Amino acid sequence: MRKLIFGLFIAILPAFALAAGGAGVPMDHIETDHTNKESLQRGVALFSNYCQGCHSTEYARYKRVAEDLEIPLDLYTDNLIFTGAKIGELMKNSMSKDMAAGWFGAPPPDLTLEARLRGESWVYSYLRGFYKDESRPLGVNNVVFPNVGMPHVLVGLQGLCAVEPHIGVAPSVEPLSGNINNADACPEYALEGSMTPAEFDQAMYDLTNFLSYMADPVKVERERLGIFVLIFVAIFFVFAYLLNREYWKDVH
Ligand code: HEC
Numbered sequence: 001m002r003k004l005i006f007g008l009f010i011a012i013l014p015a016f017a018l019a020a021g022g023a024g025v026p027m028d029h030i031e032t033d034h035t036n037k038e039s040l041q042r043g044v045a046l047f048s049n050y051c052q053g054c055h056s057t058e059y060a061r062y063k064r065v066a067e068d069l070e071i072p073l074d075l076y077t078d079n080l081i082f083t084g085a086k087i088g089e090l091m092k093n094s095m096s097k098d099m100a101a102g103w104f105g106a107p108p109p110d111l112t113l114e115a116r117l118r119g120e121s122w123v124y125s126y127l128r129g130f131y132k133d134e135s136r137p138l139g140v141n142n143v144v145f146p147n148v149g150m151p152h153v154l155v156g157l158q159g160l161c162a163v164e165p166h167i168g169v170a171p172s173v174e175p176l177s178g179n180i181n182n183a184d185a186c187p188e189y190a191l192e193g194s195m196t197p198a199e200f201d202q203a204m205y206d207l208t209n210f211l212s213y214m215a216d217p218v219k220v221e222r223e224r225l226g227i228f229v230l231i232f233v234a235i236f237f238v239f240a241y242l243l244n245r246e247y248w249k250d251v252h
Contacts, residue, residue, distance in 0.1 A: 025144050026168030027125040028185070030205060032115075032212040034220045040069045043210025046203060048080040050153050054100070054108040057091045057214055065091070068217060104149035105137075115208070115215040124208040125168065127154070128201065131161040132190045143167050158200045159193030161186035 033039065044065060047057075066076040066087065077087050083094065097107040115123055126144040130152040133141035140152040143164050152160065165185040172181050184197040195203065213219070 025122070025125075027121045027144070028128070028167055029121045030124045030208065032120050032209045034209070034213050034216075036209065037070050039206045039209045040213055041071060042203070043206040043208070043213075044069060044071070044080065046207045047210055048082070051111070051207075052082070052091070052093055054093070054095055054150075054153075055111045056093045056095075057112040058110055059112040060091050060214060060217070061088060062091055063087045064217065065214075068213070104151075106149045108150065111211060111214070113215045115212040117215075120208055120212045123211055124204055127204045127207060128158075128185055129165060129167050130155075130158075131164050131186070154200075155191065155193065157193050157195045157203065159186075159189045160191035162188045162190035 100107040129142045129144040130140050138151045142148045166182050169182050171183045
């Protein structure tokens with residue numbers, strides 16, 4: 001009995017490890033949706049324009065991404081590949097890790113599996129977590145990743161939050177005045193961006209959705225196949241049951 005309990009404990013240990021991931025940092029939770037192709041297309045456009053210069057996703061190929069996201073190959077090549085790479089190549093970039101470490105304090109990591117490493121909600125919150133902090137070398141800090149080396153590359157879209165944004169705080173309605181508190185994570189901007197807070201949140205959802213697809217490109221297919229496997233198992237059960245009854249018929 002003790003062995004059994006110990007075995008069960010070992011079996012559920014990984015669940016605890018997952019639950020502990022990102023513990024302690026504030027997060028806004030999202031559910032990604034890999035069947036939403038429009039969102040993924042907007043996400044890859046943002047990623048190619050704003051992130052890929054520093055971050056590779058070198059375990060994926062452009063062609064696979066274009067096909068999965070239903071983007072015509074020539075459109076993808078003309079508009080989303082800036083390195084002159086061929087459509088069949090891996091999504092690398094030419095940033096030298098050593099030099100980048102000198103510039104930013106840490107090299108920009110490859111992001112192919114980032115959404116699995118940190119979780120989607122973490123990535124979504126991190127991208128919305130930058131704020132003005134003059135004590136940092138690049139003038140910005142992040143509530144989800146304190147003292148991060150990455151610059152706030154989306155400042156033109158989001159603007160620059162003057163104070164720490166309220167990540168992980170749900171909006172609430174003041175009962176007397178009817179005012180909504182925390183509808184926007186950032187209460188006060190030091191610089192205005194070109195997007196409204198709602199548009200920026202949607203854009204970061206799309207970008208996170210894309211990184212989530214990147215980390216698990218077969219998710220939709222796997223879930224589709226899973227249904228057939230379960231139907232097969234259910235039908236097979238009937239025959240296995242009948243056969244079993246036949247075999248044991250004469251045994252008393
Ligand atoms: C100018 C270069 C640069 C650009 C452009 C850039 N990043 Fe970064 N990023 C970095 C650096 C450097 C780090 C490592 C920071 C550290 O470890 O302190 C980083 C870290 C990250 C991390 C956290 C990695 C971890 O440790 O788990 C994520 C997620 C990330 N970047 C996403 C993005 C996304 C999405 C974009 C596009 C909107 C982007 N980055 C654009 C330089 C960049």
